[in-house]
Amino acid sequence: MKQAFINGAIFTGDEVLHGYTLYCEGERISALTSGDPASEYDGEIIDLDGKRLVPGFIDLQVNGGGGVLFNDDTSAAGIEAIVKAHQPYGTVAMLPTLISDSHDKIAAAVQATDDAIEQSVAGVLGVHLEGPFLNPCRKGVHNPDYFSALEHDFVPMLSALRHGRTLVTMAPEQSELAVIRQLTERGVLVFAGHTGADYQQTKAALEQGLCGFTHLFNAMTPMQSREPGVVGAALEDKHSWCGLIVDGYHVSNATLKVAIAAKQNGKMVLVTDAMPSVGAESKSFTLNGELITASEGRCATAADTLAGSDLDMISAVRNCVQWLDLDWQEAIRMASRYPAECLGVQNDYGSIRAGFKASFLCVDEQLNISGVWVEGSRVS
Incomplete structure (x- = not known):
């Protein structure tokens, strides 16, 4: 499964990134890059609608x-x-x-x-x-x-x-x-x-x-x-x-x-x-x-x-x-x-960055949850 998360503020655990796309393949995050996916991207595109993506x-x-x-x-x-x-x-x-x-x-x-x-x-x-x-x-x-x-x-x-x-x-x-x-x-x-x-x-x-x-x-x-x-x-x-x-x-x-x-x-x-x-x-x-x-x-x-x-x-x-x-x-x-x-699992969890587990959640400014992903699969 390939996914790209767009149009959101991504809190990596260190900083909040705007205008970035988060890419996931299977259970892991594959990349975090500025800009939108290329037109030939063959995975699912998930629009965060301006909300925040934060570590699970x-x-x-x-x-x-x-x-x-x-x-x-x-x-x-x-x-x-x-x-x-x-x-x-x-x-x-x-x-x-x-x-x-x-x-x-x-x-x-x-x-x-x-x-x-x-x-x-x-x-x-x-x-x-x-x-x-x-x-x-x-x-x-x-x-x-x-x-x-x-x-x-x-x-x-x-x-x-x-x-x-x-x-x-x-x-x-x-x-x-x-x-x-x-x-x-x-x-x-x-x-x-x-x-x-x-x-x-x-x-x-x-x-x-x-x-x-x-x-x-x-x-x-x-x-x-x-x-x-x-x-x-x-x-x-x-x-x-x-x-x-x-x-x-x-x-x-x-x-x-x-x-x-x-x-x-x-x-x-x-x-x-x-x-x-x-x-x-x-x-x-x-x-x-x-x-x-x-x-x-x-x-x-x-x-x-x-x-x-x-x-x-x-x-x-x-x-x-x-x-x-x-x-x-x-x-x-x-x-x-x-x-x-x-x-001792800080290389898998706790941050949003390439190589980490694709386990995170989407929240609004009031910290209301609109989506939860665990190891690349949406669970809520």
Whole structure:
């Protein structure tokens, strides 16, 4: 399949180009040149009608979508259903995310991810295992019955994925720190989350290879005047990544503004922490036998504990622009280039340039989506 995209503003990830044509062949971008296609061009011409073409979004934390919870359907088909539910919102690639569960379920999630990638389910970049190596004092909606310390014996299980990247969320104070180094040496990304660690414990974990923080501020020790906590260590560190849930519920907008200003530029990554309600007619589901309901974009238990989110990625991007006063280009980068760099797939995703995956979306000035393409195929 050959396509040429014309009559639009193309945001490459670095700059906005006007008067250019984007050419795609198959699943890749073949060229980006000034001017219109030659009269003898034999592919499909797509008129963007003056709108913006921007890099597709990558979500590092997707628990579910389209009525499917990954914990309940650890199969390639379940992953594909979740992926398709998020595509209309601009997410072209993701890490399906397993909430704390049994070791058998972890193995099944890893196998399902490998199966999905082998079956060419577009946009599956690996798996995120959020727990069960967490601290009960910051458990959130996770079931502490599954919790355990992260020890050497778990390294083979957590590094068993054959294709893509594995991201593990853990509590450093519940771990043998040397295990972090062992995992990173095997290519696993290790993030801190659901943790009661203090500043020194977090710094020690960073020295062992901890490279990020799952949903910054939520379920971790806050920054205080004399104890910087996990949040202080995260904002101070120049190399680690921070996931942000910008839904108006998880973190105050003022707090988010301060954090973005404090953190090294390029290290803040938008995540949705999405639950099955995203892209589904039903706004309720069950997690660990407990009914979760999404109302006005907020997922919570009957006791009003936050349980993931009903957030989609284009809404997160719009929220950054409207609530946090971010430039739209930077908001797009937080959802595309930066997560691509985090996963090490920045030569395939996160920018619009020759050789990259033809995975992008068309938006107007208000960031309303009018088309989404994943690996050259229009999906919405």
